[in-house]
Amino acid sequence: MKKWLVMILVGLSSCAExxxxxxxxxxxxxxxxxxxxxxxxxxxxxxxxxxxxxNGGGLxxxxxxxxxxxxxxxxxxxxxxxxxxxxxxxLYRNDSxxxxxxxxxxxxxxxxxxxxxxxGAAAGDYDGDGLIDLHVxxxxxxxxLRNLGNGQFEEVTVTAGIDDDAWSTSSAFGDVDGDGDxxxxxxxxxxxxxxxxxxxxxxxxxxxxxxxxxxxxQADRLWINQGDGTFRDAVxxxxxxxxxxxxxxxxxxxxxxxxxxxxxxxxxxSMANDLYVHAEAPGEVLRLRNDGRTxxxxxxxxxxxxxxxxxxxxxxxxxxxxxxxTTNFSADTNTLHRSAPSGQWLDRTRQYxxxxxxxxxxxxxxxxxxxxxxxxxxxxxLNGHVYPNATxxxxxxxxxxxxxxLIREGDRFNPLKPHQADTWLGIPRRDRAGALGDLDGxxxxxxxTAELNGPIRVIENRTGHSRQYRSMVIxxxxxxxxxxxxxxxxxxxxxxxxxxxxxxxxxGGPFQSASDAAVHLSIPVDIQSWPVEVTWPDGDVxxxxxxxxxxxxxxxxxxxxx
Amino acid sequence: xxxxxxxxxxxxILGPIGCQQDAEPSPEVREISTPVEVVETPPLDExxxxxxxxxxxxxxxxxxxxxxxxxxxxxTDSRGLFLMGLSHHQDKHYARAVxxxxxxxxxxxxxxxxxHFLGWTxxxxxxxxxxxxxxxxxxxxxxxxxxxxFALGLLDLDEWRLNDAESRFRTAMSLQExxxxxxxxxxxxxxxxxxxxxxxxxxxxxxxxxxxxxxRLYPDHYEAWYRLWQLLDRQHQFEDAxxxxxxxxxxxxxVRPGSGFPE
Numbered sequence: 001m002k003k004w005l006v007m008i009l010v011g012l013s014s015c016a017e018x019x020x021x022x023x024x025x026x027x028x029x030x031x032x033x034x035x036x037x038x039x040x041x042x043x044x045x046x047x048x049x050x051x052x053x054x055n056g057g058g059l060x061x062x063x064x065x066x067x068x069x070x071x072x073x074x075x076x077x078x079x080x081x082x083x084x085x086x087x088x089x090x091l092y093r094n095d096s097x098x099x100x101x102x103x104x105x106x107x108x109x110x111x112x113x114x115x116x117x118x119x120g121a122a123a124g125d126y127d128g129d130g131l132i133d134l135h136v137x138x139x140x141x142x143x144x145l146r147n148l149g150n151g152q153f154e155e156v157t158v159t160a161g162i163d164d165d166a167w168s169t170s171s172a173f174g175d176v177d178g179d180g181d182x183x184x185x186x187x188x189x190x191x192x193x194x195x196x197x198x199x200x201x202x203x204x205x206x207x208x209x210x211x212x213x214x215x216x217x218q219a220d221r222l223w224i225n226q227g228d229g230t231f232r233d234a235v236x237x238x239x240x241x242x243x244x245x246x247x248x249x250x251x252x253x254x255x256x257x258x259x260x261x262x263x264x265x266x267x268x269x270s271m272a273n274d275l276y277v278h279a280e281a282p283g284e285v286l287r288l289r290n291d292g293r294t295x296x297x298x299x300x301x302x303x304x305x306x307x308x309x310x311x312x313x314x315x316x317x318x319x320x321x322x323x324x325x326t327t328n329f330s331a332d333t334n335t336l337h338r339s340a341p342s343g344q345w346l347d348r349t350r351q352y353x354x355x356x357x358x359x360x361x362x363x364x365x366x367x368x369x370x371x372x373x374x375x376x377x378x379x380x381x382l383n384g385h386v387y388p389n390a391t392x393x394x395x396x397x398x399x400x401x402x403x404x405x406l407i408r409e410g411d412r413f414n415p416l417k418p419h420q421a422d423t424w425l426g427i428p429r430r431d432r433a434g435a436l437g438d439l440d441g442x443x444x445x446x447x448x449t450a451e452l453n454g455p456i457r458v459i460e461n462r463t464g465h466s467r468q469y470r471s472m473v474i475x476x477x478x479x480x481x482x483x484x485x486x487x488x489x490x491x492x493x494x495x496x497x498x499x500x501x502x503x504x505x506x507x508g509g510p511f512q513s514a515s516d517a518a519v520h521l522s523i524p525v526d527i528q529s530w531p532v533e534v535t536w537p538d539g540d541v542x543x544x545x546x547x548x549x550x551x552x553x554x555x556x557x558x559x560x561x562x
Numbered sequence: 563x564x565x566x567x568x569x570x571x572x573x574x575i576l577g578p579i580g581c582q583q584d585a586e587p588s589p590e591v592r593e594i595s596t597p598v599e600v601v602e603t604p605p606l607d608e609x610x611x612x613x614x615x616x617x618x619x620x621x622x623x624x625x626x627x628x629x630x631x632x633x634x635x636x637x638t639d640s641r642g643l644f645l646m647g648l649s650h651h652q653d654k655h656y657a658r659a660v661x662x663x664x665x666x667x668x669x670x671x672x673x674x675x676x677x678h679f680l681g682w683t684x685x686x687x688x689x690x691x692x693x694x695x696x697x698x699x700x701x702x703x704x705x706x707x708x709x710x711x712f713a714l715g716l717l718d719l720d721e722w723r724l725n726d727a728e729s730r731f732r733t734a735m736s737l738q739e740x741x742x743x744x745x746x747x748x749x750x751x752x753x754x755x756x757x758x759x760x761x762x763x764x765x766x767x768x769x770x771x772x773x774x775x776x777x778r779l780y781p782d783h784y785e786a787w788y789r790l791w792q793l794l795d796r797q798h799q800f801e802d803a804x805x806x807x808x809x810x811x812x813x814x815x816x817v818r819p820g821s822g823f824p825e
């Protein structure tokens with residue numbers, strides 16, 4: 001018999017044996033229509049003609065009213081004709097019930113009057129009053145919105161001392177100096193004056209909007225929390241020699257080098273990424289140095305500096321250390337850096353199947369998430385080109401591009417093929433920002449997305465939970481005296497039995513957005529009491545035995561020392 | 563039916579039959595589609611040689627004007643169609659290049675360079691299965707072409723078939739070592755082979771040796787310098803690492819690669 005015929009027959013026979021349990025069908029359903037959110041964001045006009053218009057506005061899922069579920073902030077932009085006065089950002093209160101996601105627009109009653117060109121958002125309790133505050137990055141002055149309780153906010157940017165006129169894209173909260181309160185890293189992009197538009201550039205022989213190359217980069221700011229409601233600039237305070245100007249797009253604050261202290265990773269657009277790590281000895285005054293180049297995180301494995309729009313953290317190799325995935329420009333690949341015990345970060349994109357097939361896509365928001373509830377983390381990526389004239393013929397890529405879900409199978413992340421009935425996956429859009437959170441309290445993460453000059457979409461995760469794994473969402477709470485980082489941004493949660501899954505709870509990452517400060521985990525369903533270990537942002541380690549449930553909050557004081 | 567058509571038909575049949583899963587065809591299936599005849603590349607005549615020189619010099623626009631005139635006269639000439647595709651490939655307009663290269667192949671299915679560049683264009687478009695098929699066709703027609711073995715090694719590396727990748731890179735090196743002017747090809751293969759050695763064998767010292775060999779053969783290979791810097795740094799050979807870093811910066815400045823971003 002011909003060899004190929006044998007192969008066909010073997011293949012057909014293997015189809016006849018069903019697997020022991022089929023994995024749950026991954027299902028993300030666009031439920032925007034019944035969600036109470038009917039909002040089209042503004043970021044200039046379509047088609048975009050200037051770089052200021054292409055990022056779109058970010059999102060923040062955070063518990064604005066302190067009722068235990070994530071509410072939604074939408075950072076909204078303006079237009080080139082009226083860049084300082086747009087239609088305003090929005091706050092939506094989460095009124096969801098099990099089985100139904102529902103939001104109510106509470107912008108008016110919240111006191112949020114933010115009409116400038118807003119770009120991104122970060123959430124954190126900077127003043128330690130138990131209420132989560134909001135930092136909004138803007139083209140022009142940023143906004144620190146202090147949560148007053150009862151769903152009310154007031155802008156305190158100037159009194160906090162962090163007013164800055166740069167074009168800021170993203171920001172992230174974290175306890176960088178280890179004093180128990182949240183510091184703030186603000187990522188700045190470039191100088192752009194709508195009244196003095198730059199000359200167009202060229203890409204693949206096409207006339208395109210200018211930038212970022214050719215435009216003047218701006219330096220980021222690290223603001224150190226003084227504990228009295230004000231911040232001081234880290235460079236001016238001598239904690240950092242300098243922050244070089246760069247086209248910054250994203251930041252994550254986390255202990256990247258495993259020394260028990262919070263570092264700052266900055267993703268820069270087509271420039272080397274920065275990694276600010278601690279250079280001071282324990283007990284000494286905070287002193288940071290930029291290890292971007294020596295760590296290997298500045299570039300991909302060939303030394304190419306990439307666009308780095310989205311950033312996501314996962315322990316892909318189950319060694320307990322964080323690994324980093326970044327989304328990049330089209331005609332380039334996305335990149336996965338694995339952290340090695342040596343402190344170096346090794347580009348292992350190919351090993352995980354994340355390289356070559358990503359070349360057509362221009363990625364923005366990304367996040368690891370156990371989509372199919374099988375215990376390991378899969379990957380979500382939102383895509384869309386920046387140039388309206390992008391077509392396969394002109395730029396080897398489409399302008400509108402579909403979101404992707406990549407399922408972890410062994411060492412590989414394989415793209416999930418959309419079903420005909422899908423209302424979200426596989427549909428080309430101009431997606432930019434996205435944030436994850438358990439909107440309906442069912443123990444998995446749902447998704448909110450922002451399409452450039454398009455609708456805010458609420459995407460419910462209806463993936464069936466498998467019979468083998470139980471899915472849950474975990475928040476942390478730290479009410480120790482002297483700690484104002486109540487939601488424990490910068491923590492690490494590790495399963496002790498079964499040993500393995502590690503998740504990090506951090507600020508920054510997706511793209512100009514903040515996911516709810518929680519982690520999602522799936523554990524074998526037969527586990528009734530589950531031992532976990534939490535490494536808190538200050539390096540303190542506690543162990544807890546928890547009873548699995550869809551929503552869990554681990555409080556610092558309830559644990560024991562290891 | 564010509565043998566080449568039979569083979570094409572076989573590979574198209576093999577796709578839809580089976581488990582209806584998304585699993586990629588196995589390497590064995592791919593090898594079936596490889597023809598075995600060695601085919602000479604037809605020589606370019608003087609005009610086409612001039613157009614090729616224009617493309618090589620970066621004057622792709624003027625080249626296309628002349629090739630278009632040639633194709634008006636000889637619309638199915640595979641060499642003209644190939645050069646049109648090559649000109650778009652040179653401009654990094656890969657989708658455009660693909661359609662011309664496919665036309666060249668349709669006009670003359672046994673035209674080795676068209677298969678080779680079709681492979682690279684599909685590689686850069688992020689279509690590894692199509693790229694692999696094209697490269698396999700090419701080495702079926704011209705088994706001695708090291709660069710297609712190198713490309714197949716890259717595809718194997720991307721699919722994490724490290725033993726296959728090693729075999730391809732070693733073949734690419736041995737085929738090109740004795741050819742004058744192909745030091746760059748050997749250098750590229752040595753650099754990628756170092757990745758296999760590092761990942762699979764965890765032999766960082768041997769990987770470093772291969773990278774040193776790579777940059778000796780082709781000192782402008784800035785990607786290899788970068789990897790050498792990183793590996794030396796990992797091995798705490800800090801002085802050598804610093805030298806490699808400086809060499810990386812110098813090589814990159816010499817080559818001035820397009821950033822891939824708008825300029």
